[in-house]
Amino acid sequence: MNGGLYRSAHATPDGVRPVAEDGVTLISVDSGVIGQEQALPPEELHADGDGGTAGNSAIMAAGSLVSRLIGFVRNALIGITLGAGIGDAYTSAQFLPGQIYELLLGGILSSVLIPLLVRRRKSDPDGGLEFTRKLLTFAIVSLGIATILVVAAAPLITAIQASSDNNAAYRDLVTHFAYLILPIIFFTGLSALIGAVLNVRGHFAAPTWAPILNNLVVIATCGVFIMFFSKDNLTEETISGGAILLMGLGTLLGMVVQAIGLLPALRKVGFRWKWRWDPRSLGLGEIGRLAGWMLCYVAANQVAVFVVVRILNRVADGDSASVLAFNNVFLLTMMAHGIIGVSVMTALLPKMSAAAADGRYADVSADLSRGIRLTATALAPIAVVYGVLAAPIAVMLFQGGKYTNANALATGTVLAVAAFAVIPLSISYLCTYAFYSLQGNKTAALINLPVVAVRIGAYLVFAAVLSKAHSAAGMTAGNALSYLVSALISLAVLRRRIGRLNLGSVAAALMKVLIAAAVAAALGLLVVHFLPGAGAPSGRGEAFVQLLAGGAVILIVYLAAATLLRVREVSQVMGMVRRKLGR
Structure with a gap:
């Protein structure tokens, strides 16, 4: 599972991209930060493998589930192993x-290079073999040169990201970790490129499961660290060079193992890479023009990432929720989106793309409206659980070792705020996918600019008015606000583009969902109030009781209230869950 923030508006918590039953494919890569996800229109990619899209979907769903579970073990162990202060420095370097x-390759890989590989595979007599070899050769050389330059510039880069409010020892620690972790850039790119080659040739299992190797290596690294360094007095000033070397190289080794783990799959699909240096034949000018808007989209997001990490580094004193806590909460938010939102999006995108191609904009509108209602209905109880049971969730997942109960409860405060981001996040993504179905990448990029401006503005305002203890919660609130703005702007633009969006019926459905969620939240809070720990558990025992009792009440009350309010999407969501479990 990735340990980072977001790189674009299409992030997943573990870098695993699902394949819809109708063939929408997304590339898998796990670089230690949340990855970018771009769906290909269904007509652009066809699986050559034996299992078909239904089999591929099952394989990738299983891989996604396993990766999420192991990824949470990884993230929890990082906090347990390093604690909040050193964990913040490590996480900051890991971003x-x-x-x-993402600036070098991530955005253009899925939006430009994958479709290009697909077209050459169809049109070239050799199935695009020579073109793919030339592209890989050029990309590997470029990634190698870029990685060397970036590693050499590590002190400058970390100086931009670290705050002047941090002590020198913290800034030096971020830099030391960065020297060891930055070479991941090369292996992340290599892993993504191999995954792209495999996906284009109809092989999906290896790119889905390979990130698990990465997670296991980092988990093993944490285990070795605990064996040899757990008794040390770990602070920014006292951590030894050996401890830094172990965590940094272990993190790098995880991505190296992931890339190596994909090589047998290349042989299986019959691809043999050979050195082919011929940049002129690649049409780099055309690639650059096509990638322009995506680069604009990605670059804007990276500015926001730098800002939020710099702000949170100012409060990275080991006591306040900072970079590590913010990151863990973001991953929980993205997990909810990955389970529900991505499933809905990958099911609707092919239908919306086909309808848009035929000029049937009313059908695009109907699918988008249905997707919003389904997503909100399914995510509402998860948002309530995050809000009401934030503290016990944080204690259960993250408390232990160097990560104290106070650290976990501070993380719980951030998660409670993130509950308000869950639904706006997925709705904004649905709107972006609607633009993709309309081939509106430029529009999506232009909308993203004011959204990122709002996000950065919110970061700065909350950083100025909130205390250090609540800075991470403020940054999470800034995310939630930007998602809401993104959804509102997108819906307004879509209405002008495709006509009526049935927003009246959507608003009525959302109001019913909101009422059901509010009732469930009120009763959940009431139940938790009378349990041991009263919402601030001191350990996993109290946290487990609160989660079990509070979670059951919230789910039952929400379903009952939604049924009484005649939220028809409830039965559709339950049917979707039953079908997935049956499969």
Whole structure:
């Protein structure tokens, strides 16, 4: 599972991209930060494998579930192993390769290079073999040069990201971790490129499961660290060079193992890479023009990432929720979106794309409206659980070792705020996918600019008015606000583009969902109030009781209230869950 923030508006918590039953494919890569997800129109990609899209979907769903579970073990162990202070420095350094990789390759890989590979595979007599070899050769050389330059510039990069309010020892620690972790850029790109080649050739299992190897290596690294360094007095000033070396190289080794783990799959699909240096034949000018808007989209998001990490580094004193806590909460938010929102999006995108291609904009509107209602209905109880049971969730997942109960409860405060971001996040994504179905990548990029401006503005305002203890919660509130703005702007633009969006029926459905969620939240809070720990558990025992009792009440009351309010999407969501379990 990735340990980062977001790189674009299409982030997943573990880098695993699902394949819909109708063939929408998304590339898998796990670089230690949350990855970018771009769906291909169904007509652009066809699986050549034996299992068909239904089999591929099952394989990737299983891989996604396993990766999420192991990823949470990984993230929890990082906090347990390093604690809040050193964990903040490690996480801050871990963002860097993902941010830089996204600027170099991540955005254009899925939006430009994958469709290009698909077209050459169809049109070239050799199935695009030579073109793919030339593209890989050029990309590997470019990634290698870029990685060397970035590693050499590590002190400058970390100086931009770290705050002047941090002590010198903290800034030096971020830099030391960065020297060891930044080479991940090369192996992240290599892993993504191999995954793209495999996906284009109809092989989906290896790119889905390979990130698990990464997680296992980092988990093993944490285990070795605990064996040899757990008794040390770990602070920014006292952590030893050996401890830094172990965590940094272990993190790098995870991505190396992931990339190596994909090589057998290349042989299986019959692809043999050979050195082919011929950049002129790649049409780099055309690639650059096509990638322009996506680069604009990605670059804007990276500015926001730098800002939020810099702000949170100012409060990275080990006591306040900072970079590590913010990151863990973001991953929980993205997990909810990944389970529900992505499932809905990948099911609707092919239908919306086909309808848009035929000029049937009323059908695009109907599918979008249905997707919003389904997503909100399914995510509402999850948002309530996050809000009401934030503290016991944080204690259960993250408390232990160097990560104290106070650290966990501070993380719970951030998660309670994130509950308000869950539904706006997925609705904004649905709107973006609607633009993709209309081939409106430029529009999506232009909308993203004011959204990122709102996000950064909210970061700065909350940082100025809130105390250090609540800075991470404020940054999460800034995210929620930007998602809401993104959804509102997108819906307004879509209405002008495709006509009526049935927003009246959507608003009525959302109001019913909101009422059901409010009733469930009120009764959940009431139940938790009378349990041991009263919402602030001191350990996993109290946290487990609160989660079990509070979670059961919230789910039952929500379903009952939604049924009484005649929220028809409830039965559709339950049917979707039953079908997935049956499969």
